[in-house]
Amino acid sequence: MSKPKINQILPSLFYGDAVGNEVLEIRAVLNSWGYDSDIYAAHVHPKLCGVAKNYTKYKKNSSPNNILIFHFAIGSEVSKFVKNLPDKKIIIYHNITPSKFFLGYDDNLAHLVRCGREELAAFPKTTELALGVSEYNRKELVELGFKKTGVLPIILDFDKYAQEPDRKILDKFADNNTNILFVGRISPNKKQTDIIKMFCYYNKFIDPNSRLFLVGSYTGTESYYNYIQRLIIRLDLENVYITGRVDFKELLAYYRLADIFISMSEHEGFCVPLLECMYFNVPIMAYNSSAIPYTLNGAGILFNKKNYDEIAELAHIIINDGSFREKIIKKQRIRLKDFERSKIEEILKKYITEVLD
Amino acid sequence: MDTFDIQDEEIDVQEIMRKIRENIKKRKESGAYPIDGWNEANDDSYKENDLFSGEYDHQDDLEKVRIYWDIKNSSYRISSHQPILGAVLRKGRELVHGEVRRYIDPIIGKQIEFNRSTARILSRFEARMDQTTEENYADIENKKGPAPAAISEKEVVDKSNQESKFEEKFRGSREEIKKKQSAFVHYFDQCKNVLDISCRRGEFRELLQDLGIGAHGVYLDADLVSSCKSRGLSVEQNDVISYLSEIEDESLDGIFIDHVVEHLPPNYLVEMLVLCHKKIKPNYYIIIEAVNPLSLFSLINFNIDIYHKKPVHPETLQFLLESCGFKEIETKFITPVSEDMLLKKIAAEETGIETFFKKFGIKIKGRKKERIDIYNNNINILNKMLYGAQDYVIIGNSR
Numbered sequence: 001m002s003k004p005k006i007n008q009i010l011p012s013l014f015y016g017d018a019v020g021n022e023v024l025e026i027r028a029v030l031n032s033w034g035y036d037s038d039i040y041a042a043h044v045h046p047k048l049c050g051v052a053k054n055y056t057k058y059k060k061n062s063s064p065n066n067i068l069i070f071h072f073a074i075g076s077e078v079s080k081f082v083k084n085l086p087d088k089k090i091i092i093y094h095n096i097t098p099s100k101f102f103l104g105y106d107d108n109l110a111h112l113v114r115c116g117r118e119e120l121a122a123f124p125k126t127t128e129l130a131l132g133v134s135e136y137n138r139k140e141l142v143e144l145g146f147k148k149t150g151v152l153p154i155i156l157d158f159d160k161y162a163q164e165p166d167r168k169i170l171d172k173f174a175d176n177n178t179n180i181l182f183v184g185r186i187s188p189n190k191k192q193t194d195i196i197k198m199f200c201y202y203n204k205f206i207d208p209n210s211r212l213f214l215v216g217s218y219t220g221t222e223s224y225y226n227y228i229q230r231l232i233i234r235l236d237l238e239n240v241y242i243t244g245r246v247d248f249k250e251l252l253a254y255y256r257l258a259d260i261f262i263s264m265s266e267h268e269g270f271c272v273p274l275l276e277c278m279y280f281n282v283p284i285m286a287y288n289s290s291a292i293p294y295t296l297n298g299a300g301i302l303f304n305k306k307n308y309d310e311i312a313e314l315a316h317i318i319i320n321d322g323s324f325r326e327k328i329i330k331k332q333r334i335r336l337k338d339f340e341r342s343k344i345e346e347i348l349k350k351y352i353t354e355v356l357d
Numbered sequence: 358m359d360t361f362d363i364q365d366e367e368i369d370v371q372e373i374m375r376k377i378r379e380n381i382k383k384r385k386e387s388g389a390y391p392i393d394g395w396n397e398a399n400d401d402s403y404k405e406n407d408l409f410s411g412e413y414d415h416q417d418d419l420e421k422v423r424i425y426w427d428i429k430n431s432s433y434r435i436s437s438h439q440p441i442l443g444a445v446l447r448k449g450r451e452l453v454h455g456e457v458r459r460y461i462d463p464i465i466g467k468q469i470e471f472n473r474s475t476a477r478i479l480s481r482f483e484a485r486m487d488q489t490t491e492e493n494y495a496d497i498e499n500k501k502g503p504a505p506a507a508i509s510e511k512e513v514v515d516k517s518n519q520e521s522k523f524e525e526k527f528r529g530s531r532e533e534i535k536k537k538q539s540a541f542v543h544y545f546d547q548c549k550n551v552l553d554i555s556c557r558r559g560e561f562r563e564l565l566q567d568l569g570i571g572a573h574g575v576y577l578d579a580d581l582v583s584s585c586k587s588r589g590l591s592v593e594q595n596d597v598i599s600y601l602s603e604i605e606d607e608s609l610d611g612i613f614i615d616h617v618v619e620h621l622p623p624n625y626l627v628e629m630l631v632l633c634h635k636k637i638k639p640n641y642y643i644i645i646e647a648v649n650p651l652s653l654f655s656l657i658n659f660n661i662d663i664y665h666k667k668p669v670h671p672e673t674l675q676f677l678l679e680s681c682g683f684k685e686i687e688t689k690f691i692t693p694v695s696e697d698m699l700l701k702k703i704a705a706e707e708t709g710i711e712t713f714f715k716k717f718g719i720k721i722k723g724r725k726k727e728r729i730d731i732y733n734n735n736i737n738i739l740n741k742m743l744y745g746a747q748d749y750v751i752i753g754n755s756r
Contacts, residue, residue: 103425104421104424104425107430108430108433205384288362293362298364298365301361301362301363302361302362302363303360303361303362304359304360304361304362305360307360309381310360310361310377310381311360313376313377313380313381314361314373314377316380317373317376317377324368324373327365327367327368331365
């Protein structure tokens with residue numbers, strides 16, 4: 001009997017986002033184990049055209065002997081398609097942003113995410129295994145009625161972070177200014193507006209020689225991006241840099257420039273930038289919401305209230321107090337070890353074996 | 358909940374917070390941080406409020422009206438991922454979209470205009486309200502005189518005497534009140550623990566005592582309590598709800614509430630009635646006497662007592678008692694105005710024709726009598742509205 005195939009399917013394979021990267025990493029791991037593994041999607045980024053096939057083509061490859069990993073992050077026509085397939089299904093749940101965050105900014109997206117939660121609720125009976133990329137996600141799966149659940153953290157290839165960063169960006173901002181960083185798509189749930197308000201206090205009352213880098217794409221979230229720009233004008237801020245989509249080397253440069261990473265996000269399924277900060281020894285301050293405390297697990301500094309003045313003051317202490325800063329970084333490095341690639345691969349192998357058995 | 362959650366034994370969190378607060382304080386003192394309420398002023402975080410529960414934040418709703426007024430779906434794109442059929446599907450969708458838009462666009466356009474105007478009006482109204490509130494405060498501040506001096510003991514005694522005289526003049530003498538209230542005493546036959554809420558001069562307490570019915574009164578005013586005690590009545594000074602909350606459930610065998618409900622804010626009244634039902638034994642009575650707002654004469658006189666807040670409609674009180682669980686609710690109207698105040702009716706005289714037919718045992722109604730009857734009926738209606746009973750009593754059973 002031939003080895004079963006393990007394929008992956010998802011609504012949209014974007015270039016450079018957490019889900020897209022995860023799909024590519026999993027495929028690489030499966031291939032390294034000798035499994036035939038393809039990717040199917042409804043929408044494929046032009047840069048990944050040769051990497052993935054249209055999801056409708058999967059029907060002829062479908063078999064009860066195969067495993068199909070369904071990456072779930074939003075509602076789509078793919079859900080209904082997958083539900084009717086005879087394959088052994090593993091859902092990897094990246095979490096669906098609650099629709100409330102998109103109301104007033106993108107009603108279509110609000111509708112899609114609302115549908116997504118309803119679609120996910122239809123899967124418990126036909127799914128062998130449901131995995132959350134965080135314990136926070138896994139708990140949601142349990143609430144939805146999935147019987148067999150687990151946690152499969154995001155697989156990151158840390159070797160690629162050792163590349164040379166973009167020199168132009170490093171040179172442009174090579175000075176003694178304080179650089180505050182947030183990495184994440186410009187999106188209402190990530191609350192870049194709250195970071196700007198905190199930065200306003202920091203820049204006006206603590207350190208006028210400071211910058212805020214908001215690194216992330218705003219394609220598809222233009223209305224929220226416009227709202228952010230109006231806020232920057234209203235607060236009369238000059239040193240806020242909204243970069244838009246950046247390539248990998250540029251991203252590395254921003255991490256290297258950062259003195260501190262501050263997240264005000266109110267909804268995350270995992271938050272890959274937290275691991276990236278840990279790798280680059282950037283101290284983390286993050287609002288205590290959704291999956292963030294699970295990803296940090298005691299590392300970094302969590303805050304429960306958005307008291308902008310207190311957050312800004314603590315950021316200033318962390319930046320300037322060497323020993324305090326070191327303590328935070330040390331704990332972050334210990335936490336990062338839990339996400340070593342080999343460990344995550346072992347977890348994935350264990351789950352695959354369970355389903356095949 | 359503390360602002361920061363630092364899980365590291367090596368880090369002195371208290372010291373960190375002390376430094377933070379000290380820094381903020383220094384900046385405020387130096388004037389570098391001039392804005393009070395910086396966090397609140399800049400907080401537009403999403404708040405999930407149930408429609409009618411919890412604290413209502415109109416600012417949140419107003420902000421949503423400002424964000425959501427434009428209902429255009431600008432993010433909609435016509436697309437298809439199908440490699441071969443995609444172009445055909447896109448064309449088809451464009452055609453359908455175009456046709457539907459011809460109907461929908463005018464409606465959306467009108468709705469957007471409506472939303473825009475509403476959002477503008479609400480924003481202006483809110484600004485105007487804030488301005489009016491500020492003007493009112495300023496006005497009150499300007500008109501405020503010096504703080505009143507502390508009241509002396511003599512003034513306290515004088516106040517107590519004054520209230521007694523007020524009761525005497527406007528409610529009637531104690532004998533008159535006792536006579537009126539004696540009609541309800543039989544509801545408390547054989548009872549041992551009747552509660553008289555706000556016993557005033559204690560007339561009902563006296564009645565019950567005279568009949569050997571065990572009772573206890575609760576009143577807020579220390580002087581009137583003192584006056585009741587001096588007549589040997591069991592009474593205490595306490596807030597009604599506090600008193601009811603402290604006693605055992607189903608410990609009372611009757612409750613009498615005399616002209617109290619008009620003094621109470623609605624929430625207090627509801628809470629009091631709920632507690633009454635909880636504290637009274639099953640199958641015993643609650644009796645509430647109140648000013649009758651269905652009579653204009655009574656309503657006009659309502660404001661003679663400067664401590665009256667608002668009258669309570671008998672149907673409202675009935676509803677409240679039923680909601681609390683009282684049954685067999687009965688309402689009676691008492692304390693009629695004197696006859697000479699009422700509008701006069703016309704006496705109907707028997708006509709000649711009526712007299713003639715009466716001899717034959719035939720009773721007829723002449724047209725004149727008919728008109729008089731109609732007139733007198735109308736006078737009755739008017740008298741009821743204008744000069745109806747001054748009080749009502751509502752009786753409920755705690756079955």
